[in-house]
Each structure stands twice: as C-alpha cells, then as structure tokens.
Amino acid sequence: MKDLSIHLTSESKVSKVDFHNLPFGKIITDHMFEIDFDGKQWVNPRISPVEKMSIHPMNMSLHDGQSIFEGMKASRSKDGTPLLFRPELHAKRMNASAKRMCMPEMPEELFVEAIHAIVGLEQEWIPKIEGSALYIRPLMFATDEMVGVKASDTYKMIIICLPVGPYYPKPIKLLVEHHYIRAAQGGVGEAKTAGNYAAALYPSKLAREKGYDQILWLDAIHHKFVQEVGTMNIFFVFKNEIVTPDTSGTILKGITRASALEILRGDGHVVNERELSIDEILTRYQAGDLVEVFGTGTAALVANVEEIKYNDITLTLPNNTWQISTSIRDEINGMRFGTIADKRGWTVPVKEVAVTV
Numbered sequence: 239m240k241d242l243s244i245h246l247t248s249e250s251k252v253s254k255v256d257f258h259n260l261p262f263g264k265i266i267t268d269h270m271f272e273i274d275f276d277g278k279q280w281v282n283p284r285i286s287p288v289e290k291m292s293i294h295p296m297n298m299s300l301h302d303g304q305s306i307f308e309g310m311k312a313s314r315s316k317d318g319t320p321l322l323f324r325p326e327l328h329a330k331r332m333n334a335s336a337k338r339m340c341m342p343e344m345p346e347e348l349f350v351e352a353i354h355a356i357v358g359l360e361q362e363w364i365p366k367i368e369g370s371a372l373y374i375r376p377l378m379f380a381t382d383e384m385v386g387v388k389a390s391d392t393y394k395m396i397i398i399c400l401p402v403g404p405y406y407p408k409p410i411k412l413l414v415e416h417h418y419i420r421a422a423q424g425g426v427g428e429a430k431t432a433g434n435y436a437a438a439l440y441p442s443k444l445a446r447e448k449g450y451d452q453i454l455w456l457d458a459i460h461h462k463f464v465q466e467v468g469t470m471n472i473f474f475v476f477k478n479e480i481v482t483p484d485t486s487g488t489i490l491k492g493i494t495r496a497s498a499l500e501i502l503r504g505d506g507h508v509v510n511e512r513e514l515s516i517d518e519i520l521t522r523y524q525a526g527d528l529v530e531v532f533g534t535g536t537a538a539l540v541a542n543v544e545e546i547k548y549n550d551i552t553l554t555l556p557n558n559t560w561q562i563s564t565s566i567r568d569e570i571n572g573m574r575f576g577t578i579a580d581k582r583g584w585t586v587p588v589k590e591v592a593v594t595v
C-alpha cells in the first residue's frame with residue numbers, strides 16, 4: 239500500500255493471552271489500522287499500537303449515526319499459513335453499506351490490502367485451536383464536527399482485530415418477535431450500520447430475560463415472514479427442500495449465507511431463497527416435515543437451533559445429527575483450517591507487508 243506508515247508497539251501482549259479461554263469480543267491485539275477520508279480521498283494509512291481515540295463532542299457519527307462496519311475472520315491453516323475468508327466480498331458489502339449511509343466508498347483493493355497488512359502484522363494472534371479465529375472488525379465513521387443533520391464530509395476507517403473462541407458452544411433457542419421489527423422495506427436493514435444493532439438491543443434483552451438466545455425477526459408489514467436472527471441468516475431444512483428467506487432489502491446479505499447456498503447447491507440439495515411465513519413453518523413442523531434449523535454468520539459460522547417459540551407454541555427441533563448444518567460447518571472450517579482442499583478458492587493467504595523499523 240502506498241504511503242503506509244507503521245509504528246510498532248515496544249511490548250506485545252500476545253504471550254499473556256489464554257487462547258484456550260477466549261471470551262468473544264473482549265481481547266484486542268496490539269495494533270490497529272487507520273485511514274482518513276479528507277472529503278476527497280483516502281489519506282494517511284497507518285498502523286500503530288491500539289490506543290483510545292479522542293472524539294470531539296460534536297462528532298457527527300455520535301449524533302446522527304453514520305457508522306458502518308464489517309465482521310470477518312482470519313484462521314491459520316494446518317501448515318501455519320494465515321488465511322482470510324472471501325475478503326473481497328466484505329469489501330463489496332462495506333461499500334454497499336457506505337453507499338446506503340451516504341458515506342464514501344473505498345476502492346476494494348485498498349480495503350483488502352489494509353486487511354492483509356494488519357492481519358499479516360498481527361498473525362501471532364491467530365488462535366491455533368480449531369473453532370477459534372482472529373475476528374477482524376473494519377469500522378468507518380463520520381468525523382466532521384458539527385451539530386445538524388447532514389452527511390459528514392470527512393470519515394475515519396479503522397481495522398481492529400480480536401482473537402475469539404466459539405460464539406455459540408451449544409444449540410440455541412429463538413423467540414419469534416411479533417411486536418418489534420428489525421428492518422422495513424426501503425430502510426437500512428441491508429446495510430451493516432450501527433443503528434440496526436442498537437435498535438435490536440431492547441427486544442433482544444427482553445428475549446434473553448425469557449430464556450432465549452436470539453430473536454427470529456419477522457417482516458415489518460405483515461409480521462408474518464421470517465427474516466433473520468440477531469447476527470445470522472437463517473435456514474430451514476424441510477424433507478424435500480432447504481429454505482432461506484430471500485434478501486429483499488431488509489436482510490443483511492450474509493457472506494456465510496452465500497457460501498452455504500453454494501455448498502448446498504453443489505452437494506445437490508434443493509435450496510430455495512423465497513418468502514417463508516411462520517405459518518408455513520408451523521404447519522410443516524406439525525406434519526413432521528421440518529428436520530433442521532440453523533443460523534449462519536461469520537461470528538458463529540453455523541449455529542444449530544434447538545427450539546423456536548412463537549406465541550404459545552414451542553417448536554422443539556428433533557435432536558438429530560444436524561446433518562446439513564454439520565456438512566456446511568465441516569466444509570467451511572475445513573477450508574479455513576486447511577484440512578480439505580479449497581476447490582472454490584475462498585481462502586486467501588495473508589500477504590505480509592514489509593516492516594522497516
């Protein structure tokens with residue numbers, strides 16, 4: 239990357255980390271990547287030790303929420319090579335979010351190069367334990383200092399990295415939410431923007447108080463068609479077809495979802511992306527036609543669902559072999575950890591940047 243300046247920490251924290259006991263999202267690596275948008279172009283790329291950022295009280299992202307992010311993972315193949323998973327798709331989605339939130343897009347090569355640079359430098363932090371990974375969080379936010387609703391002219395993009403263990407160690411329970419909604423047609427549900435997550439916090443808290451891990455969102459108009467789950471897309475495996483809701487503007491286009499679809503179709507399964515109503519799910523469950531439900535997302539990869547609660551009805555998923563979700567998990571993990579051949583070319587070895595001290 240042209241003009242990348244690197245300033246290294248004098249003392250790495252990596253040797254103090256217990257990689258066998260990693261809470262999700264709490265441990266950060268030594269360095270972060272930063273780049274600024276000056277109103278015309280991206281300038282001043284740099285990697286430096288992680289430190290607190292000072293924010294002006296009029297910072298526009300705090301007031302109006304121009305803030306978008308990505309979530310991706312680096313793993314280490316069995317021969318030790320650090321690998322990224324489909325980084326170009328994250329670059330594209332970051333730009334799609336940026337466009338919707340009236341923020342500057344970033345050349346895809348620049349985004350991907352920045353990921354390589356920071357992960358290459360922090361590769362000692364990639365856990366060696368299967369199921370664990372280095373979570374990568376690119377975040378872009380407005381930096382103009384002004385109170386008033388308009389798009390900021392200037393922005394900052396940072397990339398931080400966090401070693402993480404498994405997200406859901408066991409099957410999860412979902413509560414179908416029929417009052418609150420996550421996203422409406424024409425809104426920002428398809429963007430990975432901070433406000434979507436803030437809006438979900440209160441209903442998610444209520445669901446947790448009732449003993450559920452996540453909410454299964456319904457559509458905003460009819461409160462009838464299933465959408466997605468917390469930070470995952472959702473798949474329903476029926477005897478003769480696998481269904482996931484089509485991403486019609488209200489659902490985040492998950493990269494794990496896209497990968498799962500390709501794997502399932504490649505394996506010869508009938509997979510349909512279509513509207514799926516909660517009534518259809520209930521009817522087919524009662525007829526014994528629903529075999530498996532699972533969520534897909536970068537953090538969890540694949541999370542098995544053991545229970546869905548809809549009003550007074552509890553759908554208990556048969557405690558089966560989770561055949562379909564296991565096949566997806568095994569295939570993606572196999573690629574990520576280099577235990578199976580990556581015939582699709584989804585994993586990319588990290589290119590290290592030369593560090594001149």
Ligand SMILES: Cc1ncc(COP(=O)(O)O)c(C=O)c1O
Pocket residue numbers: 309466467468469470471490491492493494495534535536537
């Ligand atoms: C709302 C939402 N849906 C779905 C997903 C799954 O997307 P991906 O598979 O790209 O991680 C995520 C996670 O990024 C998410 O935040």
